[in-house]
Amino acid sequence: MPYTLSQIAASLGLLLEGDGTIEVVGLAEPASARADQLALAMKPEFAEALPQGAAQAAMLWQGADWRAMGLKAALMAPRPRFAMAGLSAMMDPGQGYGTGIHPTAVVDPSARIGADVSIGPMTVIAAGARIGAGSVIGPQCLIGWEAELGEGALLHSGVRIGARVRIGARFIAQPGAVVGADGFSFVTPEPSGVEKARATLGADGTDVTQSWARIHSLGGVEIGDDVELGANSCIDRGTVRATRIGDGCKFDNLVQIGHNVQIGKDCMICAQVGVAGSTRIGDGVVLGGQSGVSDNLVIGDRAILGGATVVLSNVPAGRVMLGYPAMKMDSHIESYKGLRRLPRLFRDVAELKKAVSNLMVKH
């Protein structure tokens, strides 16, 4: 769908310079932009490639000399990266899901479906489920027994929402995401090797193999507004109380959130992160890709874990952590600089020992 630059500027509050009647149908990188695309050149180094493409207009940084770049118009913003949010939303053609309830969908008569909801082929809506107005439920999804989805949800294909899960408004879930699988909670008749190893810091395992008895997950999952969940990610239900996710949290693909976990608002949880059972995470926390947080810990507000960081103890608010086991990022960089130079340190100490030994002989 084409927009004029004036429409875009007005809709997103951007600064427009030049010919606002130019129409664009999409976004492109400078070198490959067609005349009907808006080139994205938000830093001077990207603008250099503009002559290789055919763009008439570009999204630029504030103060850029667009005329010298051979453009007929430019959009500008104080923080162009933030402008990308609105721009990309306007230009997104989406997945082409249909409207209304597809004839192959199985919708239980007791489910309450809001106005203007789209339900895709092969999707199953169980008894007592509620789906908020304006939601789009893609193909092959399951909305479980008495589960509840707020307004304006967008579920891509194969998303599975378990029984009694409650989710707020504008939830987005990528294909294969699972909310409300059972927590991983088992118990042995006698204290297990893990319980012993934790108590003794590993000095003592066990010499008996016991069978694991399942503890059922009776709690649900409660998710706030404006949460997104990545492809094939999993949020488990709680044991007794609910697993809880605050407003505005964003989860990437293949993330695992264990039972009873509590996450504050506006957290960013990158791909393949794992958070073990009963851990509490504050507001605005960022967990880098492949990072892990052990069970029953507390991660303070706005803490940041770098990629693949593994946290085995509590993290205070605002702390930036890196490594396994996690250290403060600057300490980690120092320590690992040392680790690389360790073979040389051993040689130095060996020489010192020899020298000191010689000196001692002389006395």
Next chain:
Amino acid sequence: MPYTLSQIAASLGLLLEGDGTIEVVGLAEPASARADQLALAMKPEFAEALPQGAAQAAMLWQGADWRAMGLKAALMAPRPRFAMAGLSAMMDPGQGYGTGIHPTAVVDPSARIGADVSIGPMTVIAAGARIGAGSVIGPQCLIGWEAELGEGALLHSGVRIGARVRIGARFIAQPGAVVGADGFSFVTPEPSGVEKARATLGADGTDVTQSWARIHSLGGVEIGDDVELGANSCIDRGTVRATRIGDGCKFDNLVQIGHNVQIGKDCMICAQVGVAGSTRIGDGVVLGGQSGVSDNLVIGDRAILGGATVVLSNVPAGRVMLGYPAMKMDSHIESYKGLRRLPRLFRDVAELKKAVSNLMVKH
């Protein structure tokens, strides 16, 4: 479904004190318990919150003074955590799957379906598959060609069981779990860079790029009784023989088990664990969240890997391991204490060098 405390005590072998006619419909944490819920206060610190809730009865530790807590009755057990297994099972309302075969399910006429089996909407049962009596197959599952499921299975939505996979009794699989995908097995016409790097411990890579030829996975997967598999977890089929999982193993979400792997009985494999091809794991082994085991290794009975531990060589029975590369847990703690103090050690050695150099000048 309400139960009297007497019914619960009799059914689970718990000690009952006080009014056994009190009925409860669920479990709750002490602070939020309603009068018709059994409060869980299995340690003194949890019992302190009882007055904030409305519970008439609680599950307590042995010897607890329930009258002083204002309760009318109490259930007690020598290991209350173990009692949770039975309690939670009694109180679990489940997912509300229906009975019988849903009209939208596609069941091949040659499949053999046991008595009292439930098959959900959009589920596909392929030719020659066998499903044991009393099983519940949720919506949108696939049971592949000549695959075999024992009695009392519970498959949640979207579980995929490949052709010729054989699974014992009481198997539970969470949404999106996959059993019997092809193993990841490829070969180059000439020895590859990986083969060379392993042979030379990394001193020598390769300067030629070769294409990978696929080795098909002809083996199946054989899973014992009482096994559970988490959401979106994967167990690959073997190359020639079957991948084998022993009785009583429990797998959390997003776990990867490679081709030809052999796992003993009663192992606990936590979320996001990876076990590479042809590795053999003993009985009662615990693999902590995000831990990894390289290919062709042997992990002894009752070994324990802490969270995110990466094992690149064999682990003897009973050993508790931590870190990457994995060390004995106590050595790991010592070594990483040293790593944190390493910058200071470098400074100390630099000072020593200066001091020794001065001393040597004087001689």
Next chain:
Amino acid sequence: MPYTLSQIAASLGLLLEGDGTIEVVGLAEPASARADQLALAMKPEFAEALPQGAAQAAMLWQGADWRAMGLKAALMAPRPRFAMAGLSAMMDPGQGYGTGIHPTAVVDPSARIGADVSIGPMTVIAAGARIGAGSVIGPQCLIGWEAELGEGALLHSGVRIGARVRIGARFIAQPGAVVGADGFSFVTPEPSGVEKARATLGADGTDVTQSWARIHSLGGVEIGDDVELGANSCIDRGTVRATRIGDGCKFDNLVQIGHNVQIGKDCMICAQVGVAGSTRIGDGVVLGGQSGVSDNLVIGDRAILGGATVVLSNVPAGRVMLGYPAMKMDSHIESYKGLRRLPRLFRDVAELKKAVSNLMVKH
């Protein structure tokens, strides 16, 4: 389906010795081989178990004395492991998917389906999708709006291909694989704590929690020929340009490939690997299981990352890396040898300090 040894030898270019009329229906390990199976004994240590089985013929290394092993015939190859590719393909009975379009599949009339395509039950083919001749699309798959699949594709159950994704010939995808989920791209109104922490190497976090605005993914995914994708693996679409995967790449299960990533040809990406957004990977690269590559990096041709290696900076061509943070494999081995001996080094230095201090007193 039975083959004579002569047929196998001719078809795969193997050396045949002995009775070529012997028929086999499958492959087996030496100890469990039946008379109608070809035993695999490609190294002398495997051949020792032949007498325990009933094989009449075996696949052996070149020059093996098959008569002395009691066999009637043998197949041989200069690189027997490579011969396994052809052998296993001949013997694979497959998953038993049907032919033609299953009556429960929903195929949009505007989709273009090639000759001899099989589409399984409950599969959805969206508007404008194109599927190449000879492809097999398993049960419960989704081929999205205007997505394009080349000839000879094999999609197992529950594979989800998003809108506008373009895939070359002979693509194989295991159950639950997802191509074309949205990239994980969010932006805050003001620079976020992550942006600050990166700029200052962790010295400075943030004390404000901001909400994340979504950047939509307008780019597609472009995948070359002969690519395989493992179970529940995810390849995200690009933001503006496409995420690109070269010919011949093989991905194992539970892999995450972020938005805008570019991967060359013939790469092997093992299970649970994560590659973060906008990273470029060369040809013939091997990423070991659970390894991770941070965003916006460059990994040179034929680089190899050992299992669980975490790369936070560029890797030159041909380099073999190990560890977190990644080091050259041989340096890693040296450094971690030192780490294990670190507690002793601290003791040595403490003793040296005492000795030097004593020596200094004497002067």
